[in-house]
Amino acid sequence: MFLKGCRIHWKKNCSKSLNSIKRSIWKGNNGNMEFRDLKQQYQLHKTDMDYAIQNVIANANFIQGKQVSELEEVLAEYVGVKHCITCANGTDALQLALMTWEIGTGDAVFVPDFTFFSSGEVVPLVGATPIFVDIDEDTYNINPQSLEQAVQSVLENTNLKPKVIIAVDLFGQPADYDQIRKIAEKYHLLLLEDGAQGFGGRIGIKKACSFGDISTTSFFPAKPLGCYGDGGAVFTDNDAWADLIRSYRIHGKGLDKYDNVRIGLNSRLDTIQAAILLEKIKFFDEEIKECNQVAEEYNKGLQGVVKVPVVKEGFVSSWAQYTICFQNNEKREQAIKKLKENGIPTAVYYRKPMHMQQAFKDKMVVELKYIVTEKVCERCLSLPMHPYLDTNSIRKIVECILKI
Numbered sequence: 001m002f003l004k005g006c007r008i009h010w011k012k013n014c015s016k017s018l019n020s021i022k023r024s025i026w027k028g029n030n031g032n033m034e035f036r037d038l039k040q041q042y043q044l045h046k047t048d049m050d051y052a053i054q055n056v057i058a059n060a061n062f063i064q065g066k067q068v069s070e071l072e073e074v075l076a077e078y079v080g081v082k083h084c085i086t087c088a089n090g091t092d093a094l095q096l097a098l099m100t101w102e103i104g105t106g107d108a109v110f111v112p113d114f115t116f117f118s119s120g121e122v123v124p125l126v127g128a129t130p131i132f133v134d135i136d137e138d139t140y141n142i143n144p145q146s147l148e149q150a151v152q153s154v155l156e157n158t159n160l161k162p163k164v165i166i167a168v169d170l171f172g173q174p175a176d177y178d179q180i181r182k183i184a185e186k187y188h189l190l191l192l193e194d195g196a197q198g199f200g201g202r203i204g205i206k207k208a209c210s211f212g213d214i215s216t217t218s219f220f221p222a223k224p225l226g227c228y229g230d231g232g233a234v235f236t237d238n239d240a241w242a243d244l245i246r247s248y249r250i251h252g253k254g255l256d257k258y259d260n261v262r263i264g265l266n267s268r269l270d271t272i273q274a275a276i277l278l279e280k281i282k283f284f285d286e287e288i289k290e291c292n293q294v295a296e297e298y299n300k301g302l303q304g305v306v307k308v309p310v311v312k313e314g315f316v317s318s319w320a321q322y323t324i325c326f327q328n329n330e331k332r333e334q335a336i337k338k339l340k341e342n343g344i345p346t347a348v349y350y351r352k353p354m355h356m357q358q359a360f361k362d363k364m365v366v367e368l369k370y371i372v373t374e375k376v377c378e379r380c381l382s383l384p385m386h387p388y389l390d391t392n393s394i395r396k397i398v399e400c401i402l403k404i
Contacts, residue, residue: 033384033393035345036222040388041287045279052275065271071278075233078281079209083242085234086269087249090196090218091118093232094166096267097192097214098126100244101164108160110150110189112142113354113373115168119194120354129160129365132355137372138310140170140323140380144179146368151187153366160365164190169198169208171309171349171382172224172291172317177203177211192216196232200224200288200318208318209235214245219269219277224291224318225284227273290387291319297391298322298383301398307379321349322385324401329378334404336381342400347382 034040042049056065068086076084087093103109104127111120113132123130131154134146142165151162165184167175175193184191193212195201201208209215212235217223219231234245247253252264295317299308307325311317326332332348339346353373355364383397 033344034386035347035384037384037386037388038221038226041386044388045283048279049276052279053272056272056275062271063268065274067271067274067278068269071269071274071281072233074278074281076235079207079215079235081210081215081235082237082239083235083245085242085245085249086274087232087234087265088267088269089230090194090216090220090223090232091122092249092265092267093216093218093234094118094122094192094194095125096234096245096248096265097216098122098128098164099248099264100214100241101190103128103163106159106161107163108154108158109164109166110142110147110162111166111354112168112170113370114140114350114376115170115194115354116196116350117354117357117359118196119166119168120357120360123166124360124363128163129363130354130360131160131366132353132360132364132368132370134368134370135170135372135376136176137376139173139176139312140376141173141175142167142180143372144176144183147180148183148186150366150368151183151189153368158365162187162189164192166192166194167212168194168196169201171323172198172201172320173309173311173315174198174201174203174208174211176312181211190214196220196223197320198224198318200284202316204314209233212236213238214241219273222320224288224320225277225280227276227280229270229273231269231273231277232267233269287387288316288318291385292317294385294387294389294394295319295322297394298398301394302401305402319385321347321382323349323380323382325376325379326381327379331404332379332381335401338400338404339383339397342396344397344400345384348380349382350380351377353377 072084107128108131109123109128110131114135120130133150136143191212193215195209196218198208199217215235217233219227248264249267252260252262254261302308
């Protein structure tokens with residue numbers, strides 16, 4: 001098989017030609033199209049990945065091995081913050097942040113209504129109340145105007161104390177942090193960046209996971225930077241918060257793990273996952289470039305046919321998802337059927353808004369409007385997106401949609 005077993009090193013002077021080769025020639029998976037092609041990624045980097053994993057096994061230091069601290073240093077430098085603290089998953093990362101800030105009963109935490117469940121789930125886990133906020137109709141990120149209206153509604157109609165904004169970098173694009181930060185400062189709120197989907201994105205030269213007072217990400221396999229299991233990380237410039245997060249992630253440890261000074265979690269990134277991520281970060285920026293080229297090809301074919309993703313000027317998306325919107329739900333369902341018939345996988349992120357989830361039924365304390373979220377949930381569809389998606393595959397996907 002082409003390139004199988006070869007040792008691939010990404011270098012600036014050859015990455016462009018190598019990317020062209022892998023996208024035009026590689027025909028892995030017996031011709032089956034993947035939604036997020038982790039199989040091709042592994043085959044292209046098999047020797048390096050296998051060596052990294054075997055090195056951990058040979059040394060038998062599976063928990064808190066040296067690769068974990070090495071990864072934390074690499075990621076902190078990549079993002080541009082003082083501290084990176086790895087943990088077991090992206091959900092724990094969010095919870096660790098809220099625990100560090102002592103968020104709890106009587107506190108209001110503002111969360112976009114259009115996001116994965118965990119962004120809101122962690123709020124009642126610490127005893128606080130989630131307040132869901134409508135989204136921007138172009139970026140699908142939290143709408144700053146709706147956010148301020150939600151804060152004012154909580155102040156006027158409840159006894160809750162507004163404490164935290166959780167801004168999600170949905171589908172890979174950072175939220176509008178310039179406007180969100182202004183609202184946070186106006187109402188004395190802490191800003192928590194949920195960069196689970198946005199790691200690798202940026203605004204100007206400032207990278208995702210550096211915008212929050214605390215920021216988090218996920219290394220779930222299908223994320224832009226994914227490991228081979230679960231994993232997450234927390235980022236901050238605050239020394240005191242970083243120390244608390246390190247304590248909370250290992251059972252509230254003090255001087256060591258048998259000196260427990262607070263109630264915490266068991267949330268460590270294992271050494272094998274750290275080793276995998278240390279390899280993947282080497283070619284991560286090249287993959288983001290490739291994903292942006294894929295997005296451009298999609299846009300050229302679909303512009304004017306469906307609503308294509310909008311990346312704001314000066315923003316760069318890491319393209320966790322390429323999500324389009326149809327005129328109505330019927331068109332969306334027809335597209336899903338047509339694409340499936342042609343062997344093309346799709347996904348709907350997300351069919352149900354947060355405010356309509358059964359788990360939050362008894363936690364809705366203010367009446368707010370979610371016009372954009374409800375419309376997008378009815379019409380959105382995510383198409384295959386990864387650095388290895390070749391032009392012929394993109395053309396096939398586009399042609400299927402054009403026939404609807």
